[in-house]
Amino acid sequence: MQSFEIDKTDLLRIKTALDGDDAELQEVLKDYHASEIAILFEKLPQEAKERIINTLSTEIASEVISEMTEESHPEDLLISLHPEKRSDIVEEMDYDVATDIISQLDEQDQQEILEDIDQEDATSIRALLSYHEDTAGGLMNSEVICVNINLDKKGALDEIIRQSEEMEEFYTIYVVDDHKTLQGIVSIKDIIKARSEAKVRDLVQADFVYVKAELDQEEVAKLISQYNLTTIPVVDDDMKLLGRITVDDIIDVMEAENTEDILKISGVSEDEELSGNWQDAVKSRLPWLIVNLGTAFLAASVIRQFTHVEEELPIIVAYVTIIGGMGGNAATQALAVTVRRISLSDLSDRQTYRTVIKEFLVGLINGGANGLIVLIFAIFYDKNPMLGLVLFLAMTGNLVVAGLTGAGIPLILKRVGIDPAVASSIIITTFTDCIGFLLPLWLASQLLL
Amino acid sequence: MQSFEIDKTDLLRIKTALDGDDAELQEVLKDYHASEIAILFEKLPQEAKERIINTLSTEIASEVISEMTEESHPEDLLISLHPEKRSDIVEEMDYDVATDIISQLDEQDQQEILEDIDQEDATSIRALLSYHEDTAGGLMNSEVICVNINLDKKGALDEIIRQSEEMEEFYTIYVVDDHKTLQGIVSIKDIIKARSEAKVRDLVQADFVYVKAELDQEEVAKLISQYNLTTIPVVDDDMKLLGRITVDDIIDVMEAENTEDILKISGVSEDEELSGNWQDAVKSRLPWLIVNLGTAFLAASVIRQFTHVEEELPIIVAYVTIIGGMGGNAATQALAVTVRRISLSDLSDRQTYRTVIKEFLVGLINGGANGLIVLIFAIFYDKNPMLGLVLFLAMTGNLVVAGLTGAGIPLILKRVGIDPAVASSIIITTFTDCIGFLLPLWLASQLLL
Known part of the structure; x- marks a missing residue:
């Protein structure tokens, strides 16, 4: 498999389909992965992007917008959509991705989007918007799988299945006490393998690496790379669990930091967009x-x-x-x-x-x-x-x-x-x-x- | 939490402990994570490293050597150990890490190590040694969790638990047919949630991204970053599953490629070691x-x-x-x-x-x-x-x-x-x-x- 490159054939195919009706367009779009459509978006005018997003299911549309690079300005596309479609899409997004995109809009547009969506989602996104984007808090996703340390095997498994309904994938399960203070981590493997009378308390690994929400993202990247972590929990000053950062978020940070380094050494301002005008x-x-x-x-x-x-x-x-x-x-x-x-x-x-x-x-x-x-x-x-x-x-x-x-x-x-x-x-x-x-x-x- | 830096205090503590007996040294080493000991190794002479490795349990010793950077030459430490200790350590390592380290040794030393270890491990490492180190094959780990598409829920779960005994963590479960041909992936979450009469066949996701063993590692990195993958399966020309590459292996590739870029642009040979003499x-x-x-x-x-x-x-x-x-x-x-x-x-x-x-x-x-x-x-x-x-x-x-x-x-x-x-x-x-x-x-x- 080769990484996807924008090909004239693909672009032509999409453009031809855009001239046809919705059914035709849907048929063609089926052949592309969400991240491939996001790449094709770099070459399409605003109206075409809106039409495609409106044709796609909420789930795929949300993935496409999530996958768009910062430089193709997903926030502009989002704000131009019909409020109802927009709310559906935002509610489907991971909180951290939604926050990154919404944070690029001005105050008024931010409020407009947040007022329309589910209140629980809005509260989570508002909380994430309060962290500086270069810190652990700005990078984290507040959707985590988290179980109480006093649960037994059956209770923990039920809880994990219930909480994972809304998440595409999860890696680590966090263990908290009654005050929501982080106590450690436990792997799904250990829970499945445990005897049925076992408690989460017996399975928890209390020795783990965590970060405070204010930590600079470069330090987070160093920790994840140094300790070979897939995911790292983010806590506040009282060790209350706020969210988690996964290694794929860190890849984007590393790419960005490396671009910055190479540009600064060469006397180019660090925020010049590589494909800018x-x-x-x-x-x-x-x-x-x-x-x-x-x-x-x-x-x-x-x-x-x-x-x-x-x-x-x-x-x-x-x-x-x-x-x-x-x-x-x-x-x-x-x-x-x-x-x-x-x-x-x-x-x-x-x-x-x-x-x-x-x-x-x-x-x-x-x-x-x-x-x-x-x-x-x-x-x-x-x-x-x-x-x-x-x-x-x-x-x-x-x-x-x-x-x-x-x-x-x-x-x-x-x-x-x-x-x-x-x-x-x-x-x-x-x-x-x-x-x-x-x-x-x-x-x-x-x-x- | 801050990333670990070598501190004079830590180094002094280890050096003092090295003058004492094994029990004392063990006590001090307990305070350090394996990857921290690997960092401290950069500052310690060969005899000290050997002594520490011999003091540590096989499990921790294997982790420490796995975490050593290429530039601190873990292969030299490994070859200097007593053959029995060395075999225990190599058998404990992930195949891809063991292969990377062993590949740095000359033919004769490679054979010496491989002859001493468990035959199944030796066969896997020999297979990995045959791939060029810059390709998907050179990067992959051949230890994967893989279930037959015809198993039912209970059979699949038993198989997953059995296979995961030897693995520290796993992300994706691969599904193969009777000819070991890769058919798709399935998540542990979907298996747990499935009704008890469900078959793997009903749960498998047949639409997935994979790579051939010969693909260049830079292309693998682009794919993983583009499709936001945690892991990617590696197959041969007949779609037989050979292994998997995880996102943390890709971080090291990205770091190395970025270092190369910045050095080449500045007219420094790409293989100059940053901390070289x-x-x-x-x-x-x-x-x-x-x-x-x-x-x-x-x-x-x-x-x-x-x-x-x-x-x-x-x-x-x-x-x-x-x-x-x-x-x-x-x-x-x-x-x-x-x-x-x-x-x-x-x-x-x-x-x-x-x-x-x-x-x-x-x-x-x-x-x-x-x-x-x-x-x-x-x-x-x-x-x-x-x-x-x-x-x-x-x-x-x-x-x-x-x-x-x-x-x-x-x-x-x-x-x-x-x-x-x-x-x-x-x-x-x-x-x-x-x-x-x-x-x-x-x-x-x-x-x-």
């Missing part, structure tokens, strides 16, 4: 470029100080650009390794120290090796061994600076609590440009003129 | 830097062609470095967005076309805006409006080239089947350096001299 791309990138223009002027002002060197040794200009550029590249290498390492695990003091020493040594060796090549070139092509020596020293020095800043700046940012990924290659390159221009020109003015 | 870092990065040194010479040779311009207009050198550098940064922005977008989903022809047009427009606007700033600077600081015009045109031109190469090169690579992430900023920057040096110098020679 050019106007948004300009808004996201131009500020960084203008900041960089300022720093480039700074670097270029170094060159302005040494016009006397350039006049006497015009060839040095070509070499200066090489040394500046090489420093930028080496710094980007050190930066990528360090940022990725920090984002996967937290570094101890000793690890931090060793990372900086490592990048210093890497800079020294790589700078020396590249410096040697430039030295040889200057001797044989420009017939100027002293120039070669100047370039060798400048290249080595600049690559050491590249290693130290590429690793050091994200590490320092992490210490002071700033996201290390904002130490984009654009900022680090400023250092290596300045040093890369200054070193050869200053050494030349000292040793050659 | 400086010698390996030099080996991984120096080749890229030397390639770049060649391309930098190419770019610098452009400058050598225009020494007459520099002599008559020395100030242009400072501006040339600004325009070259800005082009590199804009190209890195376009590259990051495009590479990340490609790695999350496949682009249609139309999307490809629109991406290139978008980056062209972004380059035009961002280039024009930055060109304007430089133009103003040249007018007021250098009192040279014609120089300003030259710089404006050169900046705009270079940022258009940056957008087109930053988006175009990864898109072309993808089309011809090369990983687009290797279009590292180092390679893209060569284009913008050459054009960034050529444009202002050539325009100046035409318009100013």
